[in-house]
Each structure stands twice: as structure tokens, then as C-alpha cells.
Amino acid sequence: MTLPELPLHEQHCRPLGPTHALDHAAAESALARLDAGWRIAGTESALALEREFRLSDFAAALALANAIGALAEAEDHHPDLELGWGRLRVRWTTHSAGGLTLNDFICAAKIDRLPP
């Protein structure tokens, strides 16, 4: 009997290395488990997971950055953020793996579950 895999947002990041990097097909498969809006970016040798959020103003974008920051600290996995008036772009990648890993999708799924 195969136990059902935990939902991504209920999983936690763990230290991952190059052997855990997802290829483009595996990344696309994981992408399907996230809310719409996320996309795979970058090249095969340096994949990343991105989403741009539209917010009401600068303060709302900064508030979302802080919520993501708290989540990132809890998971010890940190994104790149681009913040401007009414927008926040989030970019996940796993530097220790040289690309995308499950950690990136776990954090993205946790963002999907943040309260609005």
C-alpha cells in the first residue's frame, strides 16, 4: 500500500543538493500542484519558479513580502523578491542544487495558502 503523499503546503524544506534538482519535466509536474500564476522560468541549467502578484499599493506589496519572509525563515529557504508599487515578483530556486527542487515548490505552495 502506498501512502498518499502529503500536500506540498504541509511538507517542510530539507537540505538538498545537486542530486535533488528537478529536470524540466519534473518541474512542470510539480507546477501542476500549485495555484495558477506560478511559472517555470530560466534555462534547463538554471530553472526557477516565479510568480508576480498584483497588490493594491506599495504597503500591500511590502506586507506580502514580510509574510513570505516569515515563511522563508521558518523553512530556512529564501526567495528573491522584486517589489514595487502594487506588485511583488517572487522567484524561488535552490542554489545548493543549482536549480529547482521540491523545496521551491513547498514554499510556493505555502504562499498559495497565505491568508489574503
Add this chain to the structure above:
Amino acid sequence: MTLPELPLHEQHCRPLGPTHALDHAAAESALARLDAGWRIAGTESALALEREFRLSDFAAALALANAIGALAEAEDHHPDLELGWGRLRVRWTTHSAGGLTLNDFICAAKIDRLPP
């Protein structure tokens, strides 16, 4: 253009339009009044004022982003921020003027005076 003599960090932003845009020479002159590290970026038709800060970790970069955010709200003038582990890039420009104005340098000077 003669810049007002009041120290930049003691001035406040005000609504500015295209006629207040600084040309490259005026921008370089204002740049000399800021701490080292700031630079004029972009093209003559879309100048911006940028600085990249190196911080100890993600949380420190986010803390600086919040301090800058508070200053931006107080002045009702908002930068673009690029935040990652241990780094924060700040980019000022005045969209209503289509380039750099005194407002951008006032906010940069206020960042220079933030407590460490």
C-alpha cells in the same frame, strides 16, 4: 538648475512633473550630495538612482526594506526594491516626471541617514 541649499535629508518630496526632471549633469551634481554607493543608472530618457546594500542575511535585507518602506510611505514616494539573501537593491525614479527628480535624491539621502 540650482538645487536648494537645505540638506537633502531635511527636505520633503512634493508632487513633481516632467518639467522637474533632472538631466544627466544635474543628476550627477545631486549624486555628489549622497553617500558613496549610489549611482545613476538607465538611459538619458529614463534615468534612475540605484544602490545595492550588502546585509548579513535575508532578515537583515527585509528589515532594511521595511525601514525604506516606512520612509517611502511618509514621503509618498516609492522605490523599486530587489531583495535576496544578504542584499537589497534600491532603485528610485519619478514616474510622473519620466526620470529623476529631486524627490529621488531626497529619499536616497534619508536612507543614508537611517540608523545602522
